[in-house]
Structures are given as structure tokens and as C-alpha cells.
Amino acid sequence: MLTIDQLSLQLPLYTSWWKRDWATCLDEFSLWVSAGEVHAVVGASGAGKSLLAYAIMGLLPTPAYLNGQLYYQGKPLNASHQRQLRGRELALIPQSLSALDPLVRTQRQVAWAAQRAGHSSAHARHASQQALDHYQLDARAQQAYAHELSGGMARRVLTAMAHVSQAKLVIADEPSVGLDPHQRQRVLDALRELADQGKSVILITHDLRHALPIADRVTIMRDGKLVETAPVCAFQGSGASLTNAYSQALWLALPDNAFATTGMSRRQQEANVA
Amino acid sequence: MRLITPIAKRLARLALVLLCVALVSYGLMMASPIDPIDAYLGPQMAQVSPEQRALIAQRWGFDESPAVQFGHWLRQLVSGDLGWSHVYNQPVSEVIGQRFQRSIALLGSAWLLSALVGFSLGVVAGAKEGSKLDNIISTYAFITASTPAFWMAILAVLLFSVTLGWTPTCCAGPAGALNQEVTLATRLHHLLLPVATLALLGIANITLHTRTRMLELMRSDVATHAFAQGASRLDVAWRHGLRHASLPAITLAFASLGELFGGSILIEQVFAYPGLGQATVAAGLRSDVPLLLGIALFTALFVSVGNMIADSLYGVIDPRIKPGGL
Numbered sequence: 001m002l003t004i005d006q007l008s009l010q011l012p013l014y015t016s017w018w019k020r021d022w023a024t025c026l027d028e029f030s031l032w033v034s035a036g037e038v039h040a041v042v043g044a045s046g047a048g049k050s051l052l053a054y055a056i057m058g059l060l061p062t063p064a065y066l067n068g069q070l071y072y073q074g075k076p077l078n079a080s081h082q083r084q085l086r087g088r089e090l091a092l093i094p095q096s097l098s099a100l101d102p103l104v105r106t107q108r109q110v111a112w113a114a115q116r117a118g119h120s121s122a123h124a125r126h127a128s129q130q131a132l133d134h135y136q137l138d139a140r141a142q143q144a145y146a147h148e149l150s151g152g153m154a155r156r157v158l159t160a161m162a163h164v165s166q167a168k169l170v171i172a173d174e175p176s177v178g179l180d181p182h183q184r185q186r187v188l189d190a191l192r193e194l195a196d197q198g199k200s201v202i203l204i205t206h207d208l209r210h211a212l213p214i215a216d217r218v219t220i221m222r223d224g225k226l227v228e229t230a231p232v233c234a235f236q237g238s239g240a241s242l243t244n245a246y247s248q249a250l251w252l253a254l255p256d257n258a259f260a261t262t263g264m265s266r267r268q269q270e271a272n273v274a
Numbered sequence: 275m276r277l278i279t280p281i282a283k284r285l286a287r288l289a290l291v292l293l294c295v296a297l298v299s300y301g302l303m304m305a306s307p308i309d310p311i312d313a314y315l316g317p318q319m320a321q322v323s324p325e326q327r328a329l330i331a332q333r334w335g336f337d338e339s340p341a342v343q344f345g346h347w348l349r350q351l352v353s354g355d356l357g358w359s360h361v362y363n364q365p366v367s368e369v370i371g372q373r374f375q376r377s378i379a380l381l382g383s384a385w386l387l388s389a390l391v392g393f394s395l396g397v398v399a400g401a402k403e404g405s406k407l408d409n410i411i412s413t414y415a416f417i418t419a420s421t422p423a424f425w426m427a428i429l430a431v432l433l434f435s436v437t438l439g440w441t442p443t444c445c446a447g448p449a450g451a452l453n454q455e456v457t458l459a460t461r462l463h464h465l466l467l468p469v470a471t472l473a474l475l476g477i478a479n480i481t482l483h484t485r486t487r488m489l490e491l492m493r494s495d496v497a498t499h500a501f502a503q504g505a506s507r508l509d510v511a512w513r514h515g516l517r518h519a520s521l522p523a524i525t526l527a528f529a530s531l532g533e534l535f536g537g538s539i540l541i542e543q544v545f546a547y548p549g550l551g552q553a554t555v556a557a558g559l560r561s562d563v564p565l566l567l568g569i570a571l572f573t574a575l576f577v578s579v580g581n582m583i584a585d586s587l588y589g590v591i592d593p594r595i596k597p598g599g600l
Binding site: 057059083085086087088090091092094096098099100101102103104112113116117145147148161165 | 501502518593594
């Protein structure tokens with residue numbers, strides 16, 4: 001479905017007002033996702049996970065150096081191609097709840113998403129209603145404004161907006177953040193369901209525990225670099241089938257496992273806790 | 275009951291504001307060096323004996339202390355009488371009524387024009403930062419925002435009335451014509467230049483603020499999310515931009531009612547347009563206290579009501595702002 005080949009991303013960094021450096025945010029990062037798969041991308045804050053999502057969607061800020069290749073269904077994914085596919089084939093569930101327009105009722109926003117995906121306005125209204133019903137948002141929530149929704153409801157609205165577009169590749173950026181276990185399970189189940197319908201889901205998260213129950217494969221990321229891509233079954237026991245020391249340490253540091261910090265620098269610990 | 279309390283609260287506050295405006299205006303008039311009797315007499319000042327002056331002062335009540343005079347005025351006001359204007363020799367309410375009819379045509383059309391054009395230009399400019407259109411609109415807005423209205427008016431008269439002869443140089447109708455004889459077309463012809471000049475004053479301000487809000491929106495999470503859904507810039511500007519940018523535009527448009535009022539004084543003076551602005555100048559220069567107080571009160575009322583309308587409109591556009599909370 002999607003192949004990322006040796007992708008490097010550099011963003012400008014102004015060390016002082018006349019001097020511009022380039023900060024490397026993604027460093028020869030490679031990844032492939034197939035249809036019907038939930039692919040988790042796990043890494044600490046600042047590992048470049050969200051930028052990866054923006055790079056795939058083609059939503060990077062303008063002064064950016066992008067190297068390497070993206071392929072979508074075998075074809076190179078360039079800027080104009082991305083523009084055509086956004087909202088129709090590629091969908092993003094953003095990290096921040098402020099992505100919902102505070103001045104527009106929920107259902108209307110979902111209907112707009114449907115219209116942007118190419119539905120007629122009458123059909124869009126119907127589709128938005130269905131999508132919201134599907135995610136168990138009642139009539140009151142559908143007519144509510146963003147500030148009247150709980151965190152979990154707002155997440156489900158964002159998921160409904162991605163769902164209604166019928167996109168084949170859904171990128172979910174930190175969908176489990178700030179939710180109680182029950183709500184989190186609902187949101188993650190919704191993503192698994194999308195994959196079961198034959199779509200590809202890239203699940204970006206900093207918490208390995210949230211990703212494991214629903215993911216097929218997991219990519220560990222650190223400072224813009226690929227650490228390791230492993231099937232989800234590798235994350236068990238003492239993590240012996242993991243090839244990289246960082247991913248092993250990450251796995252062992254989880255409270256359910258050894259809760260061990262042996263051989264880890266302080267930085268790595270913090271990354272795990274974050 | 276729930277509706278009555280906030281309305282009563284607002285009215286009480288409005289009354290308090292009006293009282294303060296009256297007090298301050300009155301204090302300023304008392305401090306003014308212009309003697310109302312001298313101003314009334316004009317060149318005949320030298321021919322009037324001190325006894326006659328005392329008589330006039332007594333007739334107008336100038337021999338009493340300022341506080342007593344203000345008390346008189348306030349008592350009259352409560353009974354609905356704004357007093358007598360000695361400049362126009364008419365009741366103040368009549369002067370304001372007549373003049374306001376003329377001014378409202380000028381003010382209203384200039385206000386509407388500046389709000390609508392200013393808002394549209396701001397949205398268009400803000401939708402695509404750094405585009406050619408944005409540069410043109412911003413440059414225009416910065417130049418007009420820093421141009422004094424009266425200077426613009428003088429230039430306009432010089433160019434369009436004197437050199438080109440397209441518009442009349444003064445007044446609300448042809449000189450010497452009776453009010454009833456003036457046709458609508460002639461009236462509009464006379465309004466054209468003052469309205470255009472006055473609108474220029476408002477457009478720039480609203481454009482610049484709307485543009486800033488639009489730029490903010492186009493960089494926000496809301497816009498990024500919309501782009502991720504495949505929305506074009508036009509789509510984002512139309513669906514999200516109009517709503518978000520209308521808040522500052524409404525604030526400004528209603529707050530600028532007062533500014534337009536002030537601006538209209540200068541403009542009416544330049545175009546010799548017989549509106550409220552001219553009456554204000556006449557009242558100030560000839561120390562016509564009742565008329566000036568009446569106009570000050572009227573202006574304050576106008577601006578306050580404008581702000582109240584803006585306040586209640588916020589609630590309609592932004593659901594996070596609840597109307598009624600004070």
C-alpha cells in the first residue's frame with residue numbers, strides 16, 4: 001500500500017537571526033505498510049513521528065528539505081499526487097483536539113469532510129450521520145460544539161471524519177493520548193476495525209503498551225532514525241527475538257515486564273516514561 | 275425573569291455611562307475660555323452695555339453656579355426636554371433630529387461600505403499570505419490607515435470636484451434649492467464623495483484586523499486538518515475563515531461607529547455637509563452647552579448601543595461566548 005524508502009527530512013533552524021542551520025528530523029527512514037494491517041510507529045517525543053505523518057500527507061511547512069521516495073500503491077507519491085489523494089485515499093487523524101473547528105457543529109464538520117472526499121452534499125449529510133452513529137455519538141453529541149465534547153468523544157469525531165472519507169490509508173497520530181482505559185480501548189478498536197475492512201492504518205504512539213494489542217507490526221523510532229521493525233509477536237517474554245538493544249530495553253522497561261532500566265541511559269528512561 | 279435582569283443591568287450601566295459623559299462634557303465646557311454671551315452677540319459685542327449682558331445672562335441662567343445649572347439641565351432631561359439651542363434658536367431635540375437624518379445617510383452608507391468591503395478584502399488577503407493580491411491589499415490598507423481623513427477629503431475635493439468637476443464641492447443639495455425640490459439622485463450625487471472618503475477611513479482598519487485573524491487561522495490546527503481532508507485554500511477560507519474572521523470584524527465595525535462619528539465631524543466640515551458633525555463644531559465654537567451636551571449624549575448612546583449589538587452577536591457566532599453573562 002505505502003512504501004517509504006530512505007526518507008530524510010530537514011527543517012530550518014535559526015540559531016540566531018542571521019544564521020540558518022538545518023535540523024535533521026527524519027534520517028533515511030524506511031517503512032512499508034500493506035493493506036489490512038495496523039502498523040504502529042512507536043517513539044519518544046521528538047522522535048519525528050508526527051513529522052513522518054505530515055511528510056506522508058504532504059503537509060510539511062514550506063521551507064523543508066525532503067529526500068528519498070514515497071510510493072503509494074506502487075506509484076511515486078509526489079506533491080501534486082498527494083494533493084489529489086488527501087482526504088480521498090489518505091486520511092489523517094490529528095493528534096490535537098484543537099483540529100476541530102470550535103465554531104462549527106460536530107455533524108457539519110464530519111459532513112464537510114465527506115464533501116471534501118467527493119460526496120455530494122446530500123449524501124455527505126447522510127454519510128456523516130452514519131459515521132457518527134457508528135462511533136456511538138448520540139444526537140446531542142452530533143449537534144454539539146467541540147468544547148461541549150469530552151476528550152474521548154472528540155477523538156471519536158476525528159476518527160469519524162477519517163472514516164467518512166473512505167480513505168484506504170489512515171494515519172492516526174497519538175489517538176490514545178489523554179483518554180481513560182475504557183475510552184482508549186474504544187478508539188483503538190475503531191482503528192483495528194478499519195484495518196479489518198482492508199484499509200491500512202499507521203498508528204503513531206509513544207506508548208508501546210497501547211499499540212501492541214491491535215498492531216500487526218511495530219516500528220520503533222528514535223531521533224528520526226529507524227531502530228527496528230518487528231512483528232508484534234516479537235514483543236513477548238524477555239524480548240529475545242528483538243534484534244536491537246534499544247527496542248529490547250524499551251520492552252523490558254514496561255511495568256508489566258521486568259520494569260528494568262539496566263544498561264539504559266537516563267535519556268532512554270525518560271523516553272520510555274513520556 | 276431570566277431575560278429581564280441582564281437587560282435591566284445593562285440599562286443601568288448605560289445610564290451611568292451617559293451621566294459620566296454628560297458630566298465630563300459639561301466640565302470641559304465650563305473650562306472652555308469661550309464666553310457664551312460673547313459668542314452669541316458676535317460683532318455686536320461692543321454695542322451691548324454691561325446691564326444688557328447681565329440681563330441675557332439672567333435670562334439664560336448663567337448667573338447661577340455651574341452645579342445648579344447642571345442640576346437644571348438634568349431635571350429637564352429626566353422630563354424629556356433636552357433644552358434650547360441658542361445657536362440655531364430651536365429645541366435641541368429638533369436640531370439633532372434634523373441633522374441626524376442627514377448624517378445617518380452619510381454615516382450609515384460609509385459604515386456599511388467600510389464593514390463589507392473591509393471584511394472581504396481582509397479575508398481575500400489573509401487567505402493566501404504573500405500572494406500578489408495580499409501584497410496589493412496590504413499596501414493599500416497600510417497607506418490608507420495612516421492617512422488623515424480630512425486630508426484625504428481635501429485631496430478628493432481638489433481632484434474630483436475642482437479639477438475634474440465630477441462631484442459638487444459642498445452641501446447636501448444644490449445651493450439655494452429648497453429641501454423638497456432636491457431629487458434623490460442629486461442627494462446621492464452630493465453624498466458620493468463624503469461617503470467614499472469616510473469609508474476609506476474604516477476599510478483599512480477592518481481589512482488589517484481581518485487579515486491578521488485569517489493568517490492566524492490558516493496556520494492553525496483547524497486549517498491543517500482541513501488541508502489533510504483535501505480542502506483547498508478557498509474551501510478553508512470560505513468554510514472556516516469567514517466564521518473566525520467575523521469576530522474581530524464585528525468588534526471593530528461596531529466600535530468604529532464612534533470613530534466614524536468623530537471622522538464625520540471632520541468630513542462634514544470639509545464638504546460643508548449640514549449634518550451632526552457641523553452642528554457639533556458650531557455648538558463648541560459658540561459655547562452652546564445644551565446642544566453640545568445633547569450631541570455628546572446622543573453619540574455616547576449610539577456607540578453604547580453599537581457595542582451592545584456586537585456583544586450579543588458574539589454569542590451567535592462563537593458558541594463558547596454565552597450571551598447574558600456580564
